[in-house]
Amino acid sequence: MTVPTIGSLRVNGATLHYEVRGRGPLLLLIPGGTGGAASFDGIADDLAAAYTVATYDPRGMARSTLDDPEAEQHVAEHADDAYRMLELLSPGEPALVLGVSSGAIAALHLLTAHPERVARVVAHEPPVVEVLPDAAEHRVLITHVRETLRTQGLMPAMAVFAAGLRKEGDATEPKDGLELPPRAAARADQTMGDLPYFVGRIVPGFMSYAPDVRRLEGLSDRLVLAGGQDSPGELPYRAAAFLAERLGTEFQHFPGGHVGLTTHPEEFGEHLRRILRDSGAEGQARERTAC
Template sequence: MTETARRDDRDHYDVTGGGPVLLVLPGGAGHPMGLGPLVERLATRFTVVTYDPLGLAHGRLGLPVAEQRVADWGEGAHRVLEAVLPEGEPAYVFGTSSGGIAVLDLLARHPGRLAHVVAHEPPCVTVLPDGAERRAELIGQLDGPGRPPAEGGSATPMGVFLARVLRPFTRYAPAAVSGSAPLTLAAGADSRGQTPYRTAQVLAERLGGAFAEFPGGHLGTLEHPVDFADRLAEVLRSGARTSS
């Protein structure tokens, strides 16, 4: 059973399943398209709260969108947790790609009620020694073929991502926070030797987190949803903080 919930006009999210709360932040512009099979599998173990930070899956696709700030996504995720978490219960958190960047910000700002955070291939490439070059390369690869519309009737989530999310999010460089909740940086097995994999490894070392390999590549959540969900459940519960 799925419940669509809204706290106010800022925060759009869906709730499904039962068990401990698991907040999921999608990649791209935050539209949860394609995550159905992953969420369905996770919902057999968790109460899955899928956050849609721009409301793109909740009727707002096509409306004007300002350049996005990582801090706004992180604070929005915190508001959602405040709305859905039972008293005294910590939350598991998972984010992939740009959503992975947002969960790192959430962890830095509000670690108190987080049981374990998994950030899958967050493109914080500026942490690399050659970060400026890798960021320029990433932007060129994604934006080079042409940009779909970000507003109007033909707007797409990819258009919003390229126009309003890609550049500000790839500038983000998270800092280590002492006493924070357990953190795991994740990368896909198919990403070995690529910039996203290397970035996750460097972030794990810099932030004092663990490193784990997951099925597939950067889009492993879509390519191998069942295996990815099972691996995520395993990692989330390993070494998790169980009380606030």
Template sequence: MSTLDVPGAQLYYETRGSGPFMLMIPGANGDADAFGAVADHLAPQYTVVTYDRRGFSRSRLDGPQDYDRRLATDTDDARRLIEYLRDEPATVFGSSSGGLVALELLARHPSAVHTLVPYEPPAVKLLPDGQRWAEFFTELYGLYRRSGVQPALERFREEAFAEPDRQAMAAVRAKDPKKGRYLRANATYWFEHELRQYPAAELDLDALTPYADRIVLAAGRESHGYPAHDATVALGLRIGREVIELPGGHHGHVTHPGQFADALVSALTLGGRGPKA
């Protein structure tokens, strides 16, 4: 088991493959295993590092946490991991909430990032109906506090994701009972510390725009009309970047790992930012 001690936590990470360094930042479940299959497909092209974000699964907290600065802390963890593992900038792929961490990483620590792939970061404040989505997340938190994790997760799936993603999210919880403890704990941690906070984060577009040529925005082909996809498109309009579409929906890296990896590498290569660039 590989770990890195950082202020206030111990980060669990896994490394596979060879080639240029790619760090993959997970989303709401915070668990490296979400990238297991797609990372295997990327490993012939990249040295892929996946990790559990602090407080999730095997990345243990160590001492008091500053939850008012949770996103900044997540960002600093990613920077420390890159600098610890390689003396060079990384290609950084961040999915969902991990995409917000990735964008913050480029804005605050551009020297750590060679290429950034934010995959459907839920920056809902960029949407015309962003306030409605902010209120939805607040209502969802209230449902979680009143009725527990499962009813809140079910409503989250039904309103925020396309049908293929709903099925994938339900299947993950059903087919892996040995991870049940992690899944329950991760969901609780996410509801308490990220559900309302991360989508409400203000992206520093002024800090990102000078590095826009490093950003490859990506979204799922099956996610049209849902908030994370549409927020990605809105972000692209703000920073002058087109959005590439990858197989599947919000969880395409889970449902279509081989196709997803191939399409991602092809898009990066076509844009001059691939593994052989």
């Protein structure tokens, strides 16, 4: 296991914890959900053989602290955090970016706000539900989650949220949640500790986000939208696939479901490398790094 270099970065309203390992073109990994830098432990070491891999805890999660713990959370601010990481670790050079779930939403905004800093974005199941024809239904879901959190508490709100993400007519729990690798299981306490912040701040702030589709159309050659092989029909997959269709780009499938990064880390990492290699982004970023 590679021992990462650990640092902290002061940004607007927060201090970010980050970790860097490896050599080569910068690959910034943006976590989603309640995952922080540790959610990439299963793939970071292998990727570090070819890249400088940077991971971090998003503001308010794990070791990244907020100046105001009650502050509302906005996609643009989280994307600016990612931009500040790029400026710190790869000043002036376009980088490779992977974002998962809510982290993929931040990655989409990063691409539209700072395209000159991004060689390629791989966005795995960003739940950009505002692009869907039935977006109004999902606005109701978000309101229901917030109201349930206020009146009944965390776990009932999580139940409402999870039910809204499942395939239509599917009353079972997602298969990806049944068994976790040891590293993921060890993060369970941290995950539970961050849930109130995630449900109360991240879910409403991110799932109400509408990406600039017209802007993304002009940048689609730098964007790879992806979903899990086991996810078709689930809300984040539907949103990502619909966006790919609107942009006229190929939709990639990763092993596992929405949390394939956690349940199938080796296969997930290998598929990511294949996408970057086949797209030519890896070579382009490497050439710029060598200049």
